[in-house]
Amino acid sequence: MEVLCIPDNINTIALASGSNNYAGAWARAAGFGLTRDGGAISNSQALSHARLQVITNAACRNTYGSAVVVSSTLCVSGANRISTCSGDSGGPLTTDDRRTLIGITSFGSDSGCQRNLPAGFARVTSFNSWIRARM
Numbered sequence: 247m248e249v250l251c252i253p254d255n256i257n258t259i260a261l262a263s264g265s266n267n268y269a270g271a272w273a274r275a276a277g278f279g280l281t282r283d284g285g286a287i288s289n290s291q292a293l294s295h296a297r298l299q300v301i302t303n304a305a306c307r308n309t310y311g312s313a314v315v316v317s318s319t320l321c322v323s324g325a326n327r328i329s330t331c332s333g334d335s336g337g338p339l340t341t342d343d344r345r346t347l348i349g350i351t352s353f354g355s356d357s358g359c360q361r362n363l364p365a366g367f368a369r370v371t372s373f374n375s376w377i378r379a380r381m
Contacts, residue, residue, distance in 0.1 A: 301322060
């Protein structure tokens with residue numbers, strides 16, 4: 247095993263574990279994607295952050311259906327026209343204090359990211375052992 251030197255501008259994060267579904271909790275997403283519907287991503291795109299509330303999978307299924315929202319999905323509300331957007335996929339969703347990774351950005355509404363619709367993430371608790379086996 248190699249020793250990894252982490253520079254000062256990078257930090258580690260804990261992986262979510264256990265059975266917490268985080269529904270009702272506030273979380274933070276980050277990404278280099280679009281910041282509004284109809285926008286463009288530039289070569290100097292800045293990292294953006296959004297504070298989002300986690301919702302139940304049942305509420306998310308009302309928008310996307312049970313074929314899309316499965317047990318390994320975690321959703322946020324998208325209320326107030328705030329959500330992840332095109333280009334953010336693969337980015338982190340952390341607890342509000344930014345200490346625990348709870349989701350990986352996966353999907354949003356085909357109609358845009360400012361539609362007050364939920365966005366979906368890969369639920370880290372569902373993939374915790376798979377991730378740890380590759381660390």
